[in-house]
Amino acid sequence: MIYKADDYMLGETAWCPGCGNFAIRGALAAALSALDLKPHQVLICSGIGQAAKIPHYLRVNGFNGLHGRALSPAVGARVANKNLKVIVESGDGDSYGEGGNHFIHNIRRNPDIAHFVHDNQVYGLTKGQASPTSEPGMKTGVQVDGVVLPPLNPLSLALVLGAGFVARCFSGEKEHLQETMEAAIEFPGYALIDILQPCISFNKINTWGWYKKRIYYPEINDPQDWMAAMELSRQWGDKIPLGIFYSSPRPTFESSSRALEGEPLSLKPFDPLQVAEVQDEFL
């Protein structure tokens, strides 16, 4: 059967009415449909947070794991079954805060995973504390004098670490988001999309209107120009660029392993007697 975007939609969500998550989910469903990926061929791994509930609301395989740990099971899944399209979807706190170490090292590892970060610059599920990407000065119930730490720049960090695909989208630009998601899913290797998204409940600074005024589409002549990508990744404030800043494949984690040649490991048969010669070296 052919799956249309609506066929992936599942269940009542626990999201606030008007949340950017709805648009992101819609764009992903449309991307999966456009790429002709059937539900059983896709796995979404997520952590904890409002964004991380997405495996419950899309008809695909889902691993809704621990806070900050969405990338790790995704890597394991790629080892077991490289035929699966593996997507990691979580929020900014999950991906860049609690999961910071995995973010850093999986960019280096470069598994064939598309990583979609719902970046609303605030913690939603715990009700409004600062996230690693919050604007300095933003006051919250915990950051009572305003955020002091400078924000983490995920795109610059990803570029410095050697990410092959680095993009920024906005949940309010659904068509662009869908196209970029398709490109990220098809990209061989780790692909990051930092998706700017308003939080209508807790982020009173970076609102839909705030973003709408600032976003623009820069002309990107050469997606392999790392310096140009780095420059775009550092633009923030009055003008916020959207697009695929960088796209240049390098050898993937999977391609470095002999065991992952041929059919997926999960399909290779096994019998202990096949390996009995392994003890001969100890004789």
Next chain:
Amino acid sequence: MEVNILVGGAAGQGMETIMNLLGKSLVREGCGLIYTKDYMSRVRGGHNFSRLRIASGKPWAIVESIDIMVALNEETYYHHRDNLAPSGRVIFDPRSFSLPEDENRGVPVELQKLAEEAGGKVMANTVAVGALLVLMGLQTSTVEDLLHDTFAGKEGVAEKNIVALKAGFDAAAQFCSACFDLPPRNEDGNKLFIDGNQVLGMAALASGCRFLSAYPMTPSTGVMNYLAGKSKDYPLVVEQAEDEIAAINMALGASYTGIRALTCTSGGGFSLMVEGVSLAGMTEIPLVIIVAMRPGPATGLPTRTEQADLEFVIHSGHGEFPRAVLSATSHEDAFYRLNKAFELADRYQTPVFFLSDQNFADTHRSVEPFDFDRLSYNRFIAEENGYEKPYKRYRNTESGISPRALPGQFEGEVVLVDSDEHDENGNIIEDASTRRLMVEKRMRKLASLAEEMDEPDFYGDPHPELLLIGWGSTYGVLREAVDALITLGTKTGMLHFSDLWPLPQKRLKNLLAEVERSYCLENNAGGQLAALIRRETGLSIKGSIIKYDGRPFLAREIVEEVKNDL
């Protein structure tokens, strides 16, 4: 009749090279042996030593007494001379240091010089092996064969080492030839020379494990090294994770998606993993975790041994969920026991632990080749028409075990796992009745899991007055203590646990009712097995023999404690 060898020096001086070469060739010669390592947490310097005991039958533990000492530095001699037998010998390099004038047991061999003459000072260890051989009345041919095997394709290297070997042999022969009698040897010499970590790595490979994700941590790293070496030739991926949190979560992702996965660590790394343990319990994903214990708390004594994480592992992870905790009496047992861990994990869809420790992990023994026919490989994965449609990952069943399908396995079906409480589909819920249903479903697995536990192993006098109880790596030393106590006239038996949780109780209860005295023997300060037995059975083991200095027990210590207590 036995020969006890100690080789000591600074870290980096190559004690391991000597012991591996000597140990393996002695096993090929038909000797039964055990070889243990005592090393410091440093790369160079300090004082490290290895002991090798050759005894008739099966030596189960090392002893303090030394017949032949190879002192690669002066410190080794002074550190250990009190344990050198009156008829013992010390092999040392007279160009490096001299022995005191009243020491007449010296066998001076110019290790460095002879090595340089053979082609390089790196071969000083091979010179030492040559000297050891002549002292025991052995020829060099078996070691020569082994050198050819080791340096296959690099014949020049093998030849130079053989020159060094013979030089050491000839030099020592002037002082002492065949001054030690080896115990009677078995004819075929067809035994493995293998350490605990290698046994576990091989058992994992032979159990169909296809993914190990781990972070290096002594004393578990040997498992990682072994499997990484095998990933060149077998369908197996070994990934060094960025931390232990990633290690366990990667393994869970791989297991969920369909392959047998393993992680291994020691206490500190395991502390980082425990949230993942809880995730395995909640998501009902099979996982085998090897915890190789070392003394804690915190960094503790990184290269030493302890059995202090039994309670930690049994209770690790927040919330309640079924698990199994296994250990092994011996290298022989560990091979099949780890296979059982993989089978239990797949059958019950829950985490299964294997508790190792430094004493087991780093100890080499000569053992019978393993019987791969005895290994099982059952994945308990749903077949095309073997599940109720639509597929629900957490379908409620009488046994509590839901049919397990893999993502991508069946067209039109999806597999959803969730760390939140969930319904049969895997979807997040919060209502009380579904919560009760799921808690009960998971916990129902515990009853049948308990049936799978093997009763502890019994050894000794069939009608003991005195019972020694232990678990894990203390089996060998307890066995030697039992033999010694029986020889001294005490009817002694031992009960040794491999499977620890759920605690098998039948044999323990029967025996405790019969014996007059019982002791629980553990490498920890708190008496954790005794506490576990008391909690689970209400029975108190009166005697306690504990050791928590990071060193393994000696049979002598156990016998003395029991005798002093009479």
